[in-house]
Amino acid sequence: xxxxxAGTVFESRFKAMxxxxxxxxxxxQMARDAGRNLETLSVTLFNPAEDEGELARxxxxxxxxxVPMLPRKSATRCCRSSTAGPS
Numbered sequence: 001x002x003x004x005x006a007g008t009v010f011e012s013r014f015k016a017m018x019x020x021x022x023x024x025x026x027x028x029q030m031a032r033d034a035g036r037n038l039e040t041l042s043v044t045l046f047n048p049a050e051d052e053g054e055l056a057r058x059x060x061x062x063x064x065x066x067v068p069m070l071p072r073k074s075a076t077r078c079c080r081s082s083t084a085g086p087s
Contacts, residue, residue, distance in 0.1 A: 020045070027043075
């Protein structure tokens with residue numbers, strides 16, 4: 001496993017924010033070029049960071065909703081199979 005320092009975590013989040021900001025800018029321009037009304041478009045962000053400040057920045061950029069992704073657990077850890085015998 002590769003350990004990440006606080007600096008690399010910050011750089012990674014900053015890079016992701018910068019990339020998303022640029023993607024939002026590009027998407028808005030494409031919508032304008034297509035004659036779309038930007039007020040009628042809704043933006044959803046999947047798997048955002050769990051930081052209130054970062055979520056506020058996304059809101060300020062025009063993101064209407066976020067969809068968090070939960071860590072996946074294996075089937076054997078989260079539920080029992082209906083064919084499994086008594087424990």
